[in-house]
């Protein structure tokens with residue numbers, strides 16, 4: 001079998017899908033995208049296509065190593081997202097050729113259902129109580145929200161109180177009937193992370209995510225020493241080589257590799273087992289589309305240490321299209337009581353409505369994340 005064509009589709013809300021065709025008529029789908037840099041990743045995918053066309057899609061490991069090592073420069077969000085989407089599509093093809101879900105090719109299920117969580121509150125966390133109430137009616141009991149708005153390197157007591165009071169309200173409204181992660185989103189600098197973690201500890205969040213920016217990962221051990229709150233990170237780490245430093249130094253209790261940023265299924269399976277060896281839980285990051293989520297689930301269902309799966313239904317980014325708008329087999333993605341069952345169809349387990357994707361790609365979005373500024377006009381972490 002040979003790869004014959006790679007086609008990319010930038011579609012609302014801010015996603016990009018990749019279709020890989022073969023001379024045997026088997027097609028695979030991937031979701032290579034960096035939110036806000038879709039066109040850059042698209043160019044990277046098409047730079048890879050001159051190598052990929054004519055190759056045997058069954059040789060995923062060799063193609064992965066050639067894409068990763070063959071260009072001399074390696075790693076980083078753009079190339080690793082391009083490789084991720086190609087890798088996902090190649091696993092989709094392999095599963096379809098053998099007529100089994102990818103998790104069967106990876107040794108079969110380690111669990112019968114996977115716990116998911118939902119975002120509430122948006123960019124500037126607001127109305128989280130109402131959002132949680134609404135999602136509880138849909139059966140969710142685990143949530144994630146941003147912890148702060150713009151946050152200074154040395155933040156005011158007022159800003160700290162605003163962050164803490166929001167969390168206090170949640171605990172007083174719902175007690176221990178719900179769980180929630182707090183995403184610092186890299187907005188908090190190391191000195192203030194220590195302060196916020198101390199103030200939030202009494203409300204026992206399930207985890208605090210990106211307590212500092214990934215490029216400040218050397219702070220993770222000391223922050224972990226300062227709090228009992230499990231620390232989570234990973235969406236801005238792009239390969240097992242990025243994660244190995246975090247495992248070696250410690251401090252992170254939950255790793256959150258993104259299946260569309262960290263080299264795809266092949267790489268995230270390796271990261272998952274490295275995490276297990278260090279007694280670190282896995283909670284794949286996925287604020288993206290259905291192919292990315294399907295790829296996450298293939299890894300979740302074969303990874304003993306997978307504990308939580310992010311999914312983007314209702315997320316504040318999904319303006320113009322929702323998670324399942326381009327999916328034919330929507331019922332397979334039904335979430336009951338916060339849990340999702342293994343996707344039964346061959347490959348990644350998602351059947352894409354190609355016509356809808358084609359149509360949507362004709363009016364491709366050019367989503368950018370906002371550029372935030374502090375009151376003094378300096379750039380603020382978003």
Ligand SMILES: O=C(O)[C@H](O)[C@@H](O)[C@@H](O)[C@H](O)CO
Nearest residue numbers: 035183185235285286287369
């Ligand atoms: O935890 C999450 O989902 C992420 O922090 C998410 O908010 C960002 O990755 C966003 O998608 C970047 O554009």
Ligand SMILES: [Mg+2]
Nearest residue numbers: 183185209235
């Ligand atoms: Mg995050």
